[in-house]
Amino acid sequence: MKIDLLDTLREKNPIAFNISNFVTVQDVANGINALGASPIMSEEKNEAEAMVKMCDSVTVNLGAFTESQLVQIDAVTTFANKYRKPIVIDPVAVGAVDYRKERCNELLDQIDVAVIRGNAGEIAALADVEWNAKGIDAGEGSADLETIAKTLAKKRDCVVVESGKTDIITDGNAVVRIFNNSDLFKLHVGSGDMLSSTIGCFCGVDDDYFEAAQTATAVFDVAGEVVAKSMKQPLAGSFGVQLIDELHLIDVKTVEKNANFE
Ligand SMILES: Nc1ncnc2c1ncn2[C@@H]1O[C@H](COP(=O)(O)OP(=O)(O)OP(=O)(O)O)[C@@H](O)[C@H]1O
Ligand SMILES: Cc1ncsc1CCO
Ligand SMILES: [Mg+2]
Known part of the structure; x- marks a missing residue:
């Protein structure tokens, strides 16, 4: 794993263009700003080309899009492919709402994406695997998590990050598993959105x-x-704030010492 990419990110201070959702936009902006990227958000289709030309990556969060915003998302992602800017997709709740799954699949049919990051319920839905997603949460299912992730990576010819207690990252062939020891993430709505945007920055x-x-x-x-x-006890509100603090403080040594992966 190339952990010193964290230093590269801080040297380059990449412009990370995000189409976010209104629930978590501020955590996303502050999270990646603290990390060392330069966030910019937009919902306006008339500036889509300028935004894409200027940025280093595009993260599209499908958490709360409207019909008119789909036009902007279309424009942004088409320009991103034209100008060769990597696209990260966060398919929020596509496992729970058919409308979302249909729109997301239409989008994925028409563009090339670098990474899809979702929880098991979302990745299973896009991989056409049986699963019981629960709203924005992963829900439950019995299918093999790695098989689901690989299926989607192959189907869409991209990297898939399937988050959960173990984060599964695959290009369709190789698989890396990152074991996560903090279930406080689940107390903070938008942990997943922040992860997707962090992936966009890198x-x-x-x-x-x-x-x-x-x-x-x-x-x-x-x-x-x-x-x-x-933390002496799990504090949901403080966790969100301190996560942003730590994204600023964290360094390569701390990640090397604490990352638990195979
Ligand atoms: N059971 C768990 N134990 C430990 N860490 C977890 C667990 N589930 C998720 N995480 C961590 O939470 C972060 C966000 O992943 P998650 O799967 O919760 O995304 P999400 O469902 O899209 O979240 P949200 O909808 O709140 O944005 C990841 O860093 C992941 O490792
Ligand atoms: C709660 C919620 N609803 C739509 S998006 C969102 C934030 C998590 O993605
Ligand atoms: Mg999510």
Whole structure:
């Protein structure tokens, strides 16, 4: 794993263009800003080309899109392919709402993406595997998590990050597992959105998206673990704030020492 990509990210300070959702946009912006990237958000289709030309990566979060925003998402992602900017997709709740799954699949049919990051319920839905997703949460299912992730990676010819207690990262062939010791992430709505955007930032500094996704996930997971360890009791509100603090403080040594992966 290329953990020192964290230093590269801080040297380059990549512009990370995010189409976010109104629930978590501020955590996403502050999280990746603290980490060392330069976030910019937009919902306006008329500036899509300028935004994409300027940025190093595009992260599209499908958490709360409207019909009119789909037009902007279309424009942004088409320009991103034209200007060769990596796209990260966060398919929020596609396992729970058919409308979302249909729109997301239409989008994936028409563009090339670098990474899809979702929980098991979301990745299973896009891989056409039986699963009981629960709203924005993973829900439950009995299918093999690695098989689901690999199926989607092959289907969409991209890297898949399937988050959960173990984060599974695959390019369709190789698999890296990152074990996460902090379940405080689940107390903070938008942990997943922040992870997806963090992956976007790293894809903006290394065009090996499999490596970029691994480093991003390891950095994010370790940041959460460091915060969790420092707390005497689980504090949901403080966790969100301190996670942003730790994304700023974290360094390569801390990730090397604490990342638990194989
Ligand atoms: N059971 C768990 N134990 C430990 N860590 C977890 C667990 N589930 C998820 N995580 C961690 O939480 C982070 C976000 O992943 P998660 O799967 O919760 O995304 P999500 O469902 O899209 O979240 P959200 O919808 O709140 O944005 C990841 O870093 C992941 O490692
Ligand atoms: C709670 C919620 N609803 C739509 S998006 C979102 C944030 C998690 O993605
Ligand atoms: Mg999510």
